[in-house]
Amino acid sequence: MSRHESIADWLDQDRPGHTLPRELYVSAAAFQFDAHVMLKSVWLYACTVAHVKQPGDYFVFELASNSIIVVRGRDGQVRAFWNSCRHRGSRICEQQRGRAPRLTCPYHQWTYGLDGTLLAARSMAEDFDKADHGLVPVALENIGGLIFICMADDPPPIDRVKADIADQIAIYDLDKCKVAVQDELIEHANWKLVMENNRECYHCEVGHPELVGVLGTYGFGKGLRDDGDGDMIDDRGYDALVAGKRDEWKALRIDRDLIEFPGGWWHRIARLPLANGAVTQSIDGKLACKKLIGPFAEPESSSLSVWTQPNSWHHFCCDHVVTFSLTPLSADRTLLRTSWLVHEDAVEGVDYDAINIAALWRATNKQDGHFSQTNHLGIATDGYRQGPYAVEEKLVEAFKDFYVDRARAAIALATA
Ligand code: FES
Ligand SMILES: [Fe+2]
Numbered sequence: 507m508s509r510h511e512s513i514a515d516w517l518d519q520d521r522p523g524h525t526l527p528r529e530l531y532v533s534a535a536a537f538q539f540d541a542h543v544m545l546k547s548v549w550l551y552a553c554t555v556a557h558v559k560q561p562g563d564y565f566v567f568e569l570a571s572n573s574i575i576v577v578r579g580r581d582g583q584v585r586a587f588w589n590s591c592r593h594r595g596s597r598i599c600e601q602q603r604g605r606a607p608r609l610t611c612p613y614h615q616w617t618y619g620l621d622g623t624l625l626a627a628r629s630m631a632e633d634f635d636k637a638d639h640g641l642v643p644v645a646l647e648n649i650g651g652l653i654f655i656c657m658a659d660d661p662p663p664i665d666r667v668k669a670d671i672a673d674q675i676a677i678y679d680l681d682k683c684k685v686a687v688q689d690e691l692i693e694h695a696n697w698k699l700v701m702e703n704n705r706e707c708y709h710c711e712v713g714h715p716e717l718v719g720v721l722g723t724y725g726f727g728k729g730l731r732d733d734g735d736g737d738m739i740d741d742r743g744y745d746a747l748v749a750g751k752r753d754e755w756k757a758l759r760i761d762r763d764l765i766e767f768p769g770g771w772w773h774r775i776a777r778l779p780l781a782n783g784a785v786t787q788s789i790d791g792k793l794a795c796k797k798l799i800g801p802f803a804e805p806e807s808s809s810l811s812v813w814t815q816p817n818s819w820h821h822f823c824c825d826h827v828v829t830f831s832l833t834p835l836s837a838d839r840t841l842l843r844t845s846w847l848v849h850e851d852a853v854e855g856v857d858y859d860a861i862n863i864a865a866l867w868r869a870t871n872k873q874d875g876h877f878s879q880t881n882h883l884g885i886a887t888d889g890y891r892q893g894p895y896a897v898e899e900k901l902v903e904a905f906k907d908f909y910v911d912r913a914r915a916a917i918a919l920a921t922a
Pocket of ligand 1: 616
């Protein structure tokens with residue numbers, strides 16, 4: 507049996523418009539494949555430039571047994587390296603985040619510069635060349651302040667994603683932001699279910715009372731109905747709401763058309779009007795930070811949302827940014843890391859309250875964690891059958907199609 511034969515068989519059971527076969531969600535084999543083959547073949551969102559704000563700041567991104575150091579050098583550049591020492595392989599950074607003038611291995615103290623060069627290694631043979639033993643780099647792209655990494659030797663293209671996202675988020679100037687709060691939530695569900703859950707709002711009206719108070723029950727792919735001829739009808743007035751805002755957005759130079767996974771690319775960008783007079787994504791819809799970010803002199807009643815396959819989503823408000831990255835830990839455990847960013851000059855307790863700024867998405871994440879866990883448990887039963895997506899779950903299907911497509915491509919590459 508070839509290396510990924512069972513995965514290929516399960517991928518062959520994929521049905522258009524339907525959920526995946528059970529084994530792709532619950533089996534240990536699929537988890538190993540996802541973590542070490544499929545997810546290694548694509549770009550993954552790791553963190554923002556605000557997570558590594560100063561030279562020497564590092565952020566450790568982990569995916570199953572893989573561990574990568576994202577670090578800002580003395581020259582201001584952000585780079586990524588495998589978190590494995592060139593001596594006998596020890597992990598170098600043991601904390602998830604920190605600041606260090608150099609990267610020193612805890613085992614025998616080999617010491618690396620922030621650019622990965624080996625600076626010191628005691629009592630090596632005379633012919634040992636430090637220049638041959640720098641940290642192994644990992645591909646990294648800084649997209650308007652969002653840091654993406656790719657573990658593949660030959661990363662796939664990223665240029666269109668980079669151009670489209672950077673164009674719209676540059677105004678928020680993430681270089682001038684800082685991390686106010688970072689949460690790590692372990693969801694007891696397969697990572698693909700956590701992603702599927704994020705890609706629809708079919709569950710929002712019942713499942714997220716706090717969120718719909720601010721975001722309404724539209725956007726996020728919601729609110730459209732198929733008229734039977736393949737055309738989408740807007741029953742809820744969302745199109746009119748967006749149209750009514752566009753003059754305001756033009757004046758602010760933030761008016762753009764929806765970008766939705768164009769031509770096989772893996773990003774979606776939408777500016778969404780907020781509901782009920784909300785000016786940000788907070789529980790009461792009121793500013794969560796007094797210091798505004800981006801070009802906003804006044805509160806603005808919309809947010810810009812960015813979604814990327816296969817592991818991130820981000821919301822840019824006029825007073826803060828909230829950003830989510832997801833990594834699988836095992837077949838039925840997923841780490842969701844949520845970070846709230848504010849202007850670097852904002853003062854906690856004066857301009858913002860850390861509990862208040864995080865409250866809306868903390869509550870929403872908890873609710874989603876429960877939905878994903880329940881979803882996973884039901885799929886694990888012998889009674890599970892691949893189920894049909896609703897019309898407004900088109901973005902769930904876009905994620906699933908991305909997964910199936912990249913999984914097949916990764917198998918083809920691995921078995922070529
Ligand atoms: S393994 Fe890092 S110094 Fe020995
Ligand atoms: Fe949700």
